[in-house]
Amino acid sequence: MLNKYKPTGKLVSPKWTFLDNTENHPFDKADVCCLGVAMDLTASYTKGTWYGPEAAIDASHQIEYEVPLFHKPMTEHMQIHNLGILEYPKPTPSLTGKKLSKIMEGMVADVKGFSKKAFDKGKLLMTFGGDHSIPNGIFQAIAEQHGAGNVTVFHVDAHLDLRLAYEDQKYSHASILRNCRELGFPTIQVGIRDHISEEEANYLERKKLGEWIYWCPTMPSQFYKDHASTLQQHPILKNLIPHGHLTSEQIQKICGQIKTKYAYITIDCDGIDATEMPGTGTPLPHGLTLRTVEESIYAIIQHCKKNGVQLLGFDINEISPLMRKESRHYKSQDTVTAMTEMKVALLAYKILFWQFVERFKN
Numbered sequence: 001m002l003n004k005y006k007p008t009g010k011l012v013s014p015k016w017t018f019l020d021n022t023e024n025h026p027f028d029k030a031d032v033c034c035l036g037v038a039m040d041l042t043a044s045y046t047k048g049t050w051y052g053p054e055a056a057i058d059a060s061h062q063i064e065y066e067v068p069l070f071h072k073p074m075t076e077h078m079q080i081h082n083l084g085i086l087e088y089p090k091p092t093p094s095l096t097g098k099k100l101s102k103i104m105e106g107m108v109a110d111v112k113g114f115s116k117k118a119f120d121k122g123k124l125l126m127t128f129g130g131d132h133s134i135p136n137g138i139f140q141a142i143a144e145q146h147g148a149g150n151v152t153v154f155h156v157d158a159h160l161d162l163r164l165a166y167e168d169q170k171y172s173h174a175s176i177l178r179n180c181r182e183l184g185f186p187t188i189q190v191g192i193r194d195h196i197s198e199e200e201a202n203y204l205e206r207k208k209l210g211e212w213i214y215w216c217p218t219m220p221s222q223f224y225k226d227h228a229s230t231l232q233q234h235p236i237l238k239n240l241i242p243h244g245h246l247t248s249e250q251i252q253k254i255c256g257q258i259k260t261k262y263a264y265i266t267i268d269c270d271g272i273d274a275t276e277m278p279g280t281g282t283p284l285p286h287g288l289t290l291r292t293v294e295e296s297i298y299a300i301i302q303h304c305k306k307n308g309v310q311l312l313g314f315d316i317n318e319i320s321p322l323m324r325k326e327s328r329h330y331k332s333q334d335t336v337t338a339m340t341e342m343k344v345a346l347l348a349y350k351i352l353f354w355q356f357v358e359r360f361k362n
Contacts, residue, residue, distance in 0.1 A: 008106030009037075009086040015303035019349065021061045024308055025068060025079040032078065033118040036085035037130040039107055041100055041326045042172040049281050052084050052319030052341070053128040060345040070360040077359040078352060080126075083118070095170070098140065104133065104171040111137025113177065118313075119145050124355065125313030126348060130206075131281065132161065132173035132268045132317040139180050142264060142312060148184035151262040151312065154254070154300055155189045156271035156293055159285045161215075162200040173318075176266075178203070185264075188254055190214040190246070190296065191271035191288040204236040212240040212257070218286045241351065244273055245292040254296060255303035263304055265297060265314035265351070269340065279340030280318045292341060296348060314351055316344050 017024045018034045027033070038054025065074050088107055089095060091265035095103070103228040111127075115138045127134065142151055155177060157232045162181070166174035181187055204213065217224060217240050224231060224240070231237055239250065246254075276290045304311050321341050 006036070007086055007110035008103075009039075009088045012085045012087055014082035016057070016061070017080050018057055018060050018345075019063060019080065020075045024082050027081045028121070030079045030081035030123060031356065032080045033083050033114075033123040033125050034080055035083045035111070035114055035118075035125065035127045036110060037107070037127065037134045038085055038128040039134055041088065041095060041103060042131050042133050042166070042169055042174070047091055048279075048320035049129060049131050050090055051321050052130055052317070052344075055341040056128045056316070056319050056323035056344045056348070057082075059341040060349065061351055062342065063323070063345060065349060066328055069314050074349075074353060074356075078356040080352075081123075083114055086114075091132040094164065097162045100169060101171075104169060105243050107133070108137040108140065108171055109219065111135075113137075115141035115313075116145065124311065124352075125286065125315075126352070127313070127315035127317075128319060128344070128348075129315065129317035130319075132157070132176050132266075133171050134317055135176055135266050135315050136171050138264075138266075138313070138315065139185065139324075142262075143183045143185070146262050146312070147173075149186070150260050151185055151264055152258045152260045152261065152267045152309075153180055153185045153232050154258075154297075155187055155268075156191050156203040156288065157189065157268040158191055158216075158270040158282065158287055159268070160192055160195045160196060160200045160204075161268075162203050163197060164199065181207070186212075186257070186260060188212055188214070188257055190254070191216055191241070191293075193218050193286055194282070197212075200362055201236070208351055210236040210238045214241055214246070214254070216241050216244055216286050216288060230336055241288070241292075244287055244289045244295055246288075251299045253294050256300055258303060258309060260309065262310050262311045262312050265300070267293070267314065267316045267347075269316065269318045269320075269344065277340050277343065278340050279320045280283060281320055282318070290347070294347065297351060298354055301351070311355060314348075316348060319344050
């Protein structure tokens with residue numbers, strides 16, 4: 001069934017899969033579908049996320065995933081089918097305007113097609129990128145199958161990504177959450193702290209989205225005290241995250257905002273502080289701690305299970321290995337930034353473990 005789909009991008013067939021590098025489990029028997037998308041054409045700052053999917057999957061082979069608590073390997077109770085890595089042209093000065101738009105439209109259609117096939121069979125979809133334009137196709141597939149209003153999106157990012165189009169590209173990474181919201185998805189955005197354009201600020205106020213945005217303060221604490229009266233006039237700045245760590249009350253509030261039948265998680269690595277995630281397209285200070293991202297996602301998964309909410313999948317994007325080591329596509333010697341893809345692999349592993357943990361108890 002999957003082989004009948006002909007993507008516009010080059011599909012690199014997998015010889016390995018996430019965690020288990022010896023067997024790619026059959027699609028029909030798998031619980032999870034893993035998709036990589038090598039796309040780096042709309043990144044605004046540094047390039048390199050084209051190599052992210054391979055780096056994250058490669059790093060996962062170093063995870064010691066025998067679970068001490070239950071003494072059972074994950075892959076005995078949860079099987080993963082690797083759909084492959086979709087590869088698109090690497091950035092060049094000539095890839096702009098209509099040429100770029102055509103490639104982006106093809107990528108969105110490809111990702112939508114593969115996502116739909118996974119969702120049609122009830123698989124959890126795990127996607128690695130690539131710049132943050134990739135979930136456009138995932139959101140379209142979900143909207144068609146389940147109805148956008150029935151799916152809450154939890155979004156980790158340093159940026160709002162709410163521009164109508166960025167550099168004339170409607171499928172840009174800087175427009176991904178605008179497209180998501182315009183499709184009708186209730187969306188919770190966490191870790192926001194970079195420059196907010198006038199267009200985005202107006203959009204937030206017009207849509208009354210203050211309760212749905214959780215901000216990481218970037219100014220000294222005294223600044224917010226000195227300008228408290230001014231800040232109070234801006235209802236979009238309601239949820240400030242102290243020192244990059246969500247409070248238990250904020251996590252409870254986030255869980256309470258998930259009232260739909262389904263949920264989906266999209267993560268941009270730059271939502272996490274650059275000291276913990278240096279290998280990303282736009283590394284920024286004053287971000288979320290990795291620990292708080294893990295705590296919030298674990299709480300969301302528990303909330304979903306208790307309230308009959310189905311988690312459809314998750315993606316982790318803007319993974320830039322920064323040429324860590326020799327591999328099929330990338331080579332270098334930077335071992336410090338190897339922490340990024342290893343942390344991404346570990347985060348994905350934990351999400352899978354939390355989602356399927358009940359199987360370990362049987």
